[in-house]
Amino acid sequence: MARPAPASVRAANIVSFLTAHPSRGFTITELVRHLGMNIASAHATLAVLCDCGFVIRDPEHRTYVLGPALAATGHAALEQHPAIEAAIEQAESLAAELDAEVGVTAVAGRDVIFLARRGPEPLAQSIGYPGDRSPLLAPIGAIFLAWADDDVIDTWLERAGLPPELAAYYREVLADVRTRGFSVPLPPISSPAVTKAMSRVRSEPTDDDAVRRLTEVLQQTQEMLVPLGGLADSDEIVFKTVAAPVFDPIGRVLLSLSVTGPEHPVPVADVLDLGRRVAQSASIATRQARGRAPAPRTTTRAS
Incomplete structure (x- = not known):
């Protein structure tokens, strides 16, 4: 793999950071x-971004914000990725039907990026704002990993520094997600400790200590994802979201549709019905974007 050019990394970090704080x-x-960054490097990078119109500087307050040239970039990206528009349309339909918050996310390098949300303003903490990034550390992003190759799954687990028993548990969860076609993250995935650690990562995205703290918090419990196969239909759970994949033309998970759950326990039978409904909408978006689901897969490499 080619080594990234420092100037390119700085430019990408600046644009990503400003996107996440619009x-x-x-x-x-x-x-x-x-x-x-050091101030000289930041100044040089910002000068180039301003010259290109990707960033503009307020001369009075001496602050930088995203520039209008990125609006054209965004429109071009939507044209090249029709699945995004299709997924947002399905999110709008689901939100109206369920009277619930629905989000659209994608993988962006080593992160999960939040693209859009539809529906009512949630009473509790929202699933996020467009531009928010979360490191792709297990169990974050499970819906994007369930259909991935074994070596990609290995990297996801290894980046999180999981102990063997927890890594094995998440492999079981990924198999359950593939079988059912949707994932069910639980409230601990957005617990106060995780939220605090994630907030620091988003505020200081290049700080290795911030990412390290997030991995430590994520390792403290396995109760962030649940394989539903071990539960009876009459059992009740509180869930954070139900998420289903939108596939690209070669069978990779390109996007995720997720519906925010209520704050009270819900029978597993109802969670399964909701999962199938979200998966149906994700399948419609997949077809509209000429994507296709991959061939069935039932095993992953042993831990």
């Missing part, structure tokens, strides 16, 4: 602090 601008001092 409600305000940042001074160069703030960007340097959040992104771990």
Whole structure:
């Protein structure tokens, strides 16, 4: 693999950070602090981004925000990825039908990025805002890994530094997700400890200590994902979301549709019905974007 050019990394980090914080601008001092750059390198990178229109500087407040050129980039990306528009349309339909918050996410390199949300404003913490990024660390992003090759799954588990028993458990969960066609993250995946660690990662995305702290928190419990096969239909669970995959033309998971759950226990039978409904909408988006689900797969490499 080619080594990334430092200037390119700086530019990507700046654009990603500003995308994740669209409600305000940042001074160069703030960007340097959040992104771990030296001020000379940041100044040079911002100058190029401003010249291209990808970033603009407010001369009065000396802050930087995303530039109008990225609007054209966004429109071009939507044209090249019709699955995104199809998924958002399905999210709107689901939100209206279920009166629930529905999100669309994608994998962006080593992160999961939140693309869109539809539906009512949730009473509890939202699933996120467009532009939010979460590191692709187990169990985060399970819906994107369930149909992946074994070596990709290995990397996902290894990046999270999981002990063998927890890695084996998540392999079991991925097999259950493939069988059912949807995943069911539980509330601990957005517990106060995880939320605090994630907030630090989003504020300081290049800080290795912030990512390390998040991995430590994620290792503290396996009750973030659940294989539903071991539960009776009459059992009740509280779930964070139900998520289903949108596949690309070669059978990879390109996007995820997720419906936020209520804050009270729900019978497993109802969770299964919801999962099948979300998977149906994801299948419609897949077909509209000329994607196709991969061939059935029942095993993964042993831990």
